[in-house]
Amino acid sequence: MQAKLSVVALSVAAAFALAACGQKEEPKPVAAPAAPAAPVAKPEVVVKLGHAAPMTGPQAHLGKDNENGAALAIEELNAKGLEIGGAKVKFELLAEDDQADPKQGSIVAQKLVDAKVNGVIGHLNSGTTIPASKLYADAGIPQISGSATNPKYTQQGFKTAFRVMANDVQQGKALGEFAAKQGVKTVAVVDDRTAYGQGLADEFKKAAEAAGLKVVASEFTNDKATDFKAILTKIKSKKAELVFFGGMDAQGGPMAKQMKELGIKAKFLGGDGVCTPEFMKLGGEAAEGNYCSLPGMPLEKLAKGPEFKDKFVKKFGTEIQLYAPYVYDAVMVMADSMKRADSVDPAKYLPAIGQTKYDGVTAMIEFDEFGDLKGGAISVYQYKGGKLEYVETLGGGAVATAQAEVKEAVAEVKDAAKAVAGAAADAGKEAVKAGAEAVKSAAEATKAAVEKK
Numbered sequence: 186m187q188a189k190l191s192v193v194a195l196s197v198a199a200a201f202a203l204a205a206c207g208q209k210e211e212p213k214p215v216a217a218p219a220a221p222a223a224p225v226a227k228p229e230v231v232v233k234l235g236h237a238a239p240m241t242g243p244q245a246h247l248g249k250d251n252e253n254g255a256a257l258a259i260e261e262l263n264a265k266g267l268e269i270g271g272a273k274v275k276f277e278l279l280a281e282d283d284q285a286d287p288k289q290g291s292i293v294a295q296k297l298v299d300a301k302v303n304g305v306i307g308h309l310n311s312g313t314t315i316p317a318s319k320l321y322a323d324a325g326i327p328q329i330s331g332s333a334t335n336p337k338y339t340q341q342g343f344k345t346a347f348r349v350m351a352n353d354v355q356q357g358k359a360l361g362e363f364a365a366k367q368g369v370k371t372v373a374v375v376d377d378r379t380a381y382g383q384g385l386a387d388e389f390k391k392a393a394e395a396a397g398l399k400v401v402a403s404e405f406t407n408d409k410a411t412d413f414k415a416i417l418t419k420i421k422s423k424k425a426e427l428v429f430f431g432g433m434d435a436q437g438g439p440m441a442k443q444m445k446e447l448g449i450k451a452k453f454l455g456g457d458g459v460c461t462p463e464f465m466k467l468g469g470e471a472a473e474g475n476y477c478s479l480p481g482m483p484l485e486k487l488a489k490g491p492e493f494k495d496k497f498v499k500k501f502g503t504e505i506q507l508y509a510p511y512v513y514d515a516v517m518v519m520a521d522s523m524k525r526a527d528s529v530d531p532a533k534y535l536p537a538i539g540q541t542k543y544d545g546v547t548a549m550i551e552f553d554e555f556g557d558l559k560g561g562a563i564s565v566y567q568y569k570g571g572k573l574e575y576v577e578t579l580g581g582g583a584v585a586t587a588q589a590e591v592k593e594a595v596a597e598v599k600d601a602a603k604a605v606a607g608a609a610a611d612a613g614k615e616a617v618k619a620g621a622e623a624v625k626s627a628a629e630a631t632k633a634a635v636e637k638k
Contacts, residue, residue, distance in 0.1 A: 216426065226270055232529045234239070234516065235278050235297035237290065237317065238309035240282035243409070243435035246463055246506055248309055251332060252280055253501050254305050258516035258575045260500075267520070270528050276520070283313045285408065294320040302326060303529050306512060311335030311380040318346050325376030327535050329519055331511035334457070334480070339555040347538055349550055350480035350508075351561025353385045356456055359563035359579035360478055361392020373402035373425035373451070375416060375440070382408070385456045386431030393429075401425050408432060413440045414447065421449050433458040438467025440590060443625035445471035449594040460470050461507050465568055472568040476576070479549045479564050483575045484510060485600035489546045513573040 197470055223474040236255045237247035259276045266273045279300060283290040290313030298320055300622065305321055305328040308314040314333035321328045322343035329347045330338065336352045364372060372393055376386035383405070401423040404416040417440070420428060428444065428451045430437050437459035444453060453475035455464075460477035468475075484490030484505075497505055521543050526534035543550045551559045565566055 215220065220366055227268070228272045230270070231275050232274055232304075232523070233240060233300065233302045234276060234519065235285045235300070235302040235305040235307070236278055236280045237293050237297070237305070237307040237313065237513075238280075239285035240280070242284055242431055244285045244309070247433070247461070247508065248282070248285075250506035250509045251307065251309050251512045252278075252498070253255045253503075253511035254331065255280075255516050257497060257500060257509075258520075260512045262516070262520050266524075267524065269523050274523075275287050281619075283308055283310075284318075284598065285310050285313060287312050287316050290314070290317045291320065293317070297321075298324045298326065303523075303531055304328070306331065306515050306519070308333060309508065310336060311384065314338050315341075315380055318343055323343050325535070326531050327519065327522075327538055328513040329538070331513075331515040333381070334458075336382045337380070337384070339557050343556075345535065347518075347552055347556040349545070349547065349558055349562055350511050352557055353388050353456075355382070355561045356478060356480060356563050357385050357388020357390075358392040360429070360454065360456065361390050361394075361396055361398070362576075363476070363478075363565050363579060363638065364389075364393055364429070365396035367427065367452070368396065369426035369452075371399050371425050372427045372429055373404070373420040373421070373423060374400055374431075375406065375413075375420075375428065375430045377408045377410075377436055378405050379408050381430070382431035383459065384431070385458075386429065386564045389429050389431065389456075406436065408436065410436060411439050413443050416417055417443055417447055417449060420451075421447055425451050427452050427454055430455045430459065434461045434464040434467065436463045438472070442471040442477060457507065460566060460573065462504060463506065465571055468568075473570075477566055477573070479507075480511075481562055481564065482547075482578060483564055483566075486575070487546065489544075493546045510546045514543075514547050514550060517545060518543050518550055533614075541630070566591070577608040602609040 203215060234255070236252060238251045239245055240252070241489045242403050255278055259278050262276050279294040279297060279302060281296060283293045290308055294317035305326055307330055308317055309332045311333040314330050315335065315338050316339065318328060318338060322345045325345065327345050327347070331349055334350065334353045334356060339346050339348060339352070374386050374390050376382040376468070394408045396399060402420050402425060404419065406413060406416065430440060430453065437455050455477045457477070457479050460479045464477070465472045465495060484494055493510055494505060497509060518538065518541055522537040523529050523534045524540060526537040528534050541550055541552055541553055548558065553559050562578050564578045565576040568577050
């Protein structure tokens with residue numbers, strides 16, 4: 186029995202063995218290829234730029250204009266996706282209202298310092314910029330103003346202070362010389378007692394007297410006043426042939442209007458603070474025929490000017506009031522300095538600002554050892570038909586004027602060349618000949634513009 190069971194067991198074992206030999210070996214699973222490592226996202230750094238200007242009060246329209254210039258620049262910088270120091274950079278604007286008041290300006294400046302901003306654009310007024318600049322200098326924060334023109338701002342010795350427009354020494358000198366060219370012999374000078382207004386008036390007075398003019402009256406008001414009849418009555422008795430005002434449009438417009446009401450025949454002349462649409466609005470018919478000045482060349486004569494104006498109007502739905510192009514350039518210069526230094530650390534990119542050579546909307550921007558714009562030009566305008574009409578450029582703008590004239594002449598050449606091509610297709614030989622003459626004339630104009638300078 187046991188032998189039979191052993192045979193059966195062996196048979197069963199053999200059957201299992203044969204069955205096992207007949208089975209196919211299951212393939213071993215193949216490991217899936219490793220997924221490529223996800224790219225390491227670059228870190229993002231937020232660069233905070235402070236901006237200070239009056240956003241309330243009689244100069245709020247100018248403050249908003251400045252803020253819009255800065256906002257447009259920041260929008261464009263963020264659209265470029267800049268990388269600085271190995272990180273993606275996102276710019277943010279920290280806007281503050283300094284109310285055009287020196288005390289409030291210092292409060293705002295301390296607030297921006299405490300917020301650890303990477304740089305400051307502003308302030309708008311010299312009266313707020315000057316006291317604020319010490320706080321920024323003590324904190325090592327670079328500051329670029331697009332509108333403060335009082336010389337003291339950059340003459341304090343602060344390495345952090347820069348401006349992208351001509352100062353009042355340059356502007357006052359140019360306006361004094363311009364007044365002398367108008368054939369007047371006597372002038373009256375009025376200022377608003379602000380750092381800007383008084384500073385510009387003092388520089389104008391120096392230049393006017395140096396040019397042989399007699400200052401028959403020196404009066405002052407303040408930057409909140411709207412009634413000037415008392416001081417204008419004094420000026421009328423002195424028979425001044427020209428009244429110069431150092432101040433802003435909120436006072437300049439009503440002053441020009443009251444001059445007309447009092448029968449004062451003298452022309453009105455002011456600096457950049459009154460070279461605005463608001464002056465014409467406040468002055469009404471009395472603005473007609475009077476003069477003002479702006480640092481730099483007219484936007485329409487600059488290579489990037491018309492494009493900037495179009496972008497600004499399209500984005501904000503309003504005309505440029507005054508300083509927006511300069512504030513835009515100030516932001517771009519600060520960003521360009523960070524890029525060249527490959528750092529957003531104020532201590533590291535500050536030296537790069539002094540080495541700036543930036544082709545901006547308003548000028549080729551380079552700074553002297555004080556932080557002032559090199560070769561600042563001054564352009565004079567006349568109010569005509571509700572618009573500012575360009576008269577001439579004075580001061581350091583000879584090269585810029587020549588460049589503008591050359592660009593205009595080159596543009597004429599291009600337009601004439603297009604006329605030739607169009608004429609060839611549409612109007613035959615006579616039109617081609619006329620177009621060729623236009624090209625020749627424009628080319629001669631280009632040559633003349635270059636030789637003139």
